[in-house]
Amino acid sequence: MSWQAIDRNEAVIDPQAPPVLSEAVRKRIESFLPRYETKQAALVPALHIVQDELGHLSYQAMKEIGEVLDIHPSVVMDTASFYTHFWTHPKGRKVITVCRGISCELLGGAKLLDVLKEKLGIDEHETTPDGEYSLMTEECLALCDHAPCMLINEKVHKCVRPEDVDRILADPNNATLDIPRSDLFDGPHEDGPHE
Ligand code: FES
Incomplete structure (x- = not known):
C-alpha cells in the first residue's frame, strides 16, 4: 500500500x-x-x-x-x-497495473516494472505526455500462478517477461477484453459496458 x-x-x-x-x-x-x-x-x-x-x-x-x-x-x-485504485488526477486512456505481490516479485515483477517505467518514461501514478498510458502497482492481482502478471485496464497479461513489453505495448488491442466484462455494480450500465 x-x-x-x-x-x-x-x-x-x-x-x-x-x-x-x-x-x-x-x-x-x-x-x-x-x-x-x-x-x-x-x-x-x-x-x-x-x-x-x-x-x-x-x-x-x-x-x-x-x-x-x-x-x-x-x-x-x-x-x-x-485506495490506489482511485485517481484524483487525470489518468491515461490505458492504465497498466503491475503486480508487486510476493509471487510476482520472486519471478521478475520488479524488473518488469523497471522496464515499463523505462519504455514509457514515467514513474508510478504518472501518465505519458500523449495521455495514452498511466502506470501503477497493486499488491496481488490474484493470478499468482501466472506470475509475473499485469493488467492493462481490465485485460490480464500473464507470465510477462521484460522482453514481452515492446510487443505488448505495440498491440493496439492490448486492453481489449476477450471475455465479457464483469459488472462491478450488479447490473448493466445504461450506456453499455465501458472498456
Ligand atoms: S503475487 Fe502477483 S498475482 Fe499474486
Whole structure:
C-alpha cells in the first residue's frame, strides 16, 4: 500500500463551476442507497461509478459525491486517496497495473516494472505526455500462478517477461477484453459496458 500525500490547501473549487456529475450518475449512486444502513456506506461504490464515468475523481466530483451522500467532501477525499485504485488526477486512456505481490516479485515483477517505467518514461501514478498510458502497482492481482502478471485496464497479461513489453505495448488491442466484462455494480450500465 502506498499512501498518497495530498495537500488539502490545494483543493480549491470554483463555486461557479458547473456540476460534473450527470443526472444519470447521481441516480446510479442513489440506486445503491437502499442496500446500506447509512448513505456514507455507499461511498466506495459511488467512487467507482464516478471514476468509471469521468476517468478520475476531481475535487469538484468529490464535492458533489459528498452532496449526494450527505457527507463532508473531506470524508470523500480521505477515502478516495486511501485506495490506489482511485485517481484524483487525470489518468491515461490505458492504465497498466503491475503486480508487486510476493509471487510476482520472486519471478521478475520488479524488473518488469523497471522496464515499463523505462519504455514509457514515467514513474508510478504518472501518465505519458500523449495521455495514452498511466502506470501503477497493486499488491496481488490474484493470478499468482501466472506470475509475473499485469493488467492493462481490465485485460490480464500473464507470465510477462521484460522482453514481452515492446510487443505488448505495440498491440493496439492490448486492453481489449476477450471475455465479457464483469459488472462491478450488479447490473448493466445504461450506456453499455465501458472498456
Ligand atoms: S503475487 Fe502477483 S498475482 Fe499474486
